[in-house]
Amino acid sequence: MKAFRWITAAFCLTALGLHAAEPGTKPAEAPAKKEPAPAPALSWHNVKEWGLEGRAFGGMERKNWFDRLPAVADGKVTKEVWELGQDSSGMLARFKTDAPEIWANYTLRRPRIAPPNLTAIGASGLDLYARDPQGQWRWVGVTRPTTGQVRQEIIKGMAPGMREYMLYLPLYNGVENLEIGLPPGAKFEPVAPRAEKPVVFYGTSITQGASASRPGMTHTAILGRRLARPVINLGFSGNGRMDAAVGELLVKIDAAVYVIDCLPNMNAAAVREKCIPLVKQLRAARPDVPILLVEDRRNTNAWILPRRNKLHDDNHRALRECLDTLKAEGVTGLYHLPGDDLLGDDSEAATDGSHPSDLGFVRQADRFEPVLRSCLAPK
Structure with a gap:
């Protein structure tokens, strides 16, 4: 009877994925918990010591050092623009090192790691690029944030050699501090932000970076690498509306080009009301700076949504009317980028119909690049 009870118990335990100890033997001890490997000893470098590129209004007071907008x-x-200005989109740190591995240590401003239409890496991560031996910028690695305090290895096991790096900051979160960690003894040279006049983008969530998979994949970042020029990203998700208050800030930047890409947050009536005053505001303060007016990208499912398609048609028409009026009044230095082909014509380049995927951002960069090169060409 005892043997029968033992067999029955063993059968039940086996069915549950468990194993009974043989009679008269001690139960096996649970394996010891594996402790995580301790972080290596590192030498930390605070980016505040040499500055961030893409950080405008350098001589003006800020409430937080990493804010995109000055305290004034x-x-x-608007309250929404002010809060979105605390996101670090478009900022990057430049440095050189021969280290075989690179770490990052930073604190996020907000607990939400990512909104629904972005990855955690895009919204709250860091994105590292390096120059290859031919001088081209190539992707290297990212952080993968899960909490508000991030202390992670970005890359290890790199081939030896001194290289220049760019580290892009989060698109849809702010940071409180940022340090770059290297093994002791590794060479490190901070690279100050470039002094060339920047391309300044004023726009919407698309300009800010939704829905790039990582910070270096926005069209603004891609264009910065292609044009070898600093970029200022003043995209404000849902709130790029050609506001005069933002215009007052734009004119404080000694820009190479102003790119106005606000139509995704506007309708035709708002375009007619605000476009001409904004352009004249910029032109009065900066008479020689080219201004690029960008049409609304067409949603990738607009082909099956007549009302959405009409909104795009109306917006495009309104912007062209404003452009014609400005030119007729003698305003010079104006450029225009059509919107129909910004995301291509195959409906494959957005995450949700509105916000570009990485494919969409590459396509946008391809459309922007020749126009911006024309804007930047010596006159």
Whole structure:
């Protein structure tokens, strides 16, 4: 009877994925928990010591060092624009090192790691690029944030050699601090932000970076690498509306080009109301700076949504009317980028119909590049 009870118990335990100990033997001990490997000893370098590229308004006071907008903007721009200005989109740190591995240590401003239409890497991560032996910028690695305090290895096991790096900051979160960690003894040279006049983008969530998979994949970042020029990203998700209060900030930047890409957050009536005053505001303060007016990208499912398609048609028409009026009034230095082909014509280049995927951002960069090169060409 005892043997029968033992066999029955063993059968039940086996069915549950468990194993009974043989009679008269001690139960096996659970394997010891594996402790995580300790982080290596590192030498840390604070980016505040040499500065970030893409950080405008350098001589003006800020509430947080990493904010995109100066303190004076609080109360002048809308509450939404002010809060979005605390995101670090478009900023990057430049440095050189021969280290075989690179770490990052930073604190995020907000607990939400990512909104629904972005990856955690895109919204709250860091994105590392390096120059290859031919001088081209190539992707290297990213952080993968899961909490508000991030202390992670970005890359290890790299081939030996001194290289220049660019580290892009989060698109849809702000940071409180940022340090770059290297093994002791590795050479390190900070690279100051470039002094060339920047391309300044004022726009919407698309400009800010939704829905790039990582910060270096936005069209603004791609164009910065292709044009070898600093970029200022003043994209404000849902709130790029050609506001005069933002115009007051734009004119404080000694820009190479102003790119106005606000139509995805506007309708035709708002375009007619705000476009001409904004252009004249910029032109009065910066008479020689080219201004590129960008049409609304067409949603990738607009082909099956007549009302959405009409909104795009109306927006495009309104912007062209404003452009014609400005030119007729003698305003010079104006450029125009059509919107129909910004995402291609195969409906494959957006995550949700509106916001570009990485494919969409590459396509946008391809459309922007020749126009911006024309804007930047010596006159």
